[in-house]
Amino acid sequence: MTTNADGYGPDWSSEQWQLRARSWVEAQLGQTGRRVTGLAEPRVRPWSLVWRVPTDDGPVWFKANNRGTVHEAVLIATLAQLTPERVLTPIAVDPAQGWSLLPDGGESLRDLLARDPDLAHWERALPGYAALQLATAPRADELVSLGVPDHRPEVLAGNFAELLDDRESLLIGAEGGLSPDMHERLRAELPSYAERCRRLADIGIPATVQHDDLHDGNVFAGPEGCRYFDWGDASVAHPFGTLLVTLRSIRYSKELAADDARLVRLRDAYLEAWTDRYDRRTLVEAADLAINLGAVSRSLSWRRALDTAEESRAEYADAVPGWLEELFAASPLQPDTRP
Missing domain, CATH: 3.30.200 (Phosphorylase Kinase; domain 1)
Incomplete structure (x- = not known):
């Protein structure tokens, strides 16, 4: 080679x-x-x-x-x-x-939304993706053994701690990287983060494949239903971590307020697939936790994506520290109160 x-x-x-x-x-x-x-x-x-x-x-x-x-x-x-x-x-x-x-997969959901911006297209896309996750859950251990990264709640806090030791990826003190103060703030967050991971694991929703970059450019919207592609960021993780990128991308592309009822409706359309096993209150709690924890998963995904020559990754290097800082940002379903 x-x-x-x-x-x-x-x-x-x-x-x-x-x-x-x-x-x-x-x-x-x-x-x-x-x-x-x-x-x-x-x-x-x-x-x-x-x-x-x-x-x-x-x-x-x-x-x-x-x-x-x-x-x-x-x-x-x-x-x-x-x-x-x-x-x-x-x-x-x-x-x-x-x-x-x-x-060739045909028309993307992004192309469809450009012609017809009705969010009902997302309401149809999300249940299909949930069905894929449910079908894959029994094979989660096998996927990890095949090399799919393990971001399950049981290991995610350890992944976070290891990432905080990777000073090169976090660019600590460098332009575009974490400030020393932010780095220490993230270290101080570890016990709380680990506790939230434990709570999410204790709810008991099985881990499965989690795309981790599910936006409208990564969905084909054909006449026979949606198909999901571009799985390079994927991991085996809590399924609801998907909602971080998905709801965030919809919120900003449509310029919606964080508490817009349409975002809540899309979240609920996705969660519907689990309502035969869990009550809605539990599902909403799990979704909130998974979204909150998901910034670490995104940072880890970016670090893997940039596992290449330094000159090749320079343009995107701030994504690894940038996503970690999102731990202190608002959820896509909560108003952003940052200064």
């Missing part, structure tokens, strides 16, 4: 790597009777390379993950087995390489 000089992983710009990846794509497509008809259109981020590959039967999508998000390939293959109606079934995956080849 061709690697960067600093040893951070595959050098996606090298001719040798690109030739090998293209050969793999062509071979996998050949097994399905398709052939490549043009040049791939690239999109490169520190955490992945994506090619849109034209074929004689429509475009397909090749993705190569960095070592921090390499679990995405095996995860999407597993999800396609467990809940094929909720995700795209990959044409091929190479878990060791972190490569996946997917069919």
